[in-house]
Amino acid sequence: GNSVTQMEGPVTLSEEAFLTINCTYTATGYPSLFWYVQYPGEGLQLLLKATKADDKGSNKGFEATYRKETTSFHLEKGSVQVSDSAVYFCAPQAGNMLTFGGGTRLMVKP
């Protein structure tokens, strides 16, 4: 089955700083790749996705590129805001099943 390794948090940044959250995965074949975000007290919601190699998913200023060679899907944002404080989950998909990483907590200070 699939497995995911995410950088451990918490990641603490000042507002407007650059964000990178690393994600690498092992999988059979070439799964679709997802980033989900969980805001405090809420369920997970889809942030972005990429379905094939070299695809770039983007949403709300976040980006991630599907790197087949390095089996990675790192999440980036050029300028974080306090409202981005949340837990971020990387998740490769096999069939209709997602395998979630352990999550990375991001804390953005004003």
Place this chain on the structure above:
Amino acid sequence: NAGVTQTPKFRILKIGQSMTLQCAQDMNHNYMYWYRQDPGMGLKLIYYSVGAGITDKGEVPNGYNVSRSTTEDFPLRLELAAPSQTSVYFCASSYPPLAGGYTGELFFGEGSRLTVL
């Protein structure tokens, strides 16, 4: 626009008690899932269902049971609660692959926080 609705949001159980976590979705999704999230950990799949009358085990099914009598509802039952089942439980739903509207996205409920003492 309800989406996925879970009840209750919070519950405290004593060891050995039983309870059912309710999950309902109004998006006509065939696929439904139950996950648990332990502190600082990712989500682990407990059970899933690909349609009414069909259920299957996920990664951590022991101590739980499910049923799927309708497309809308997917309750999760804990028969003999144990402290190890203290967790936050999330229900999710999605379209099946190849279906119209399929994007691979899972739609999550807000979670049910269960404490077993």
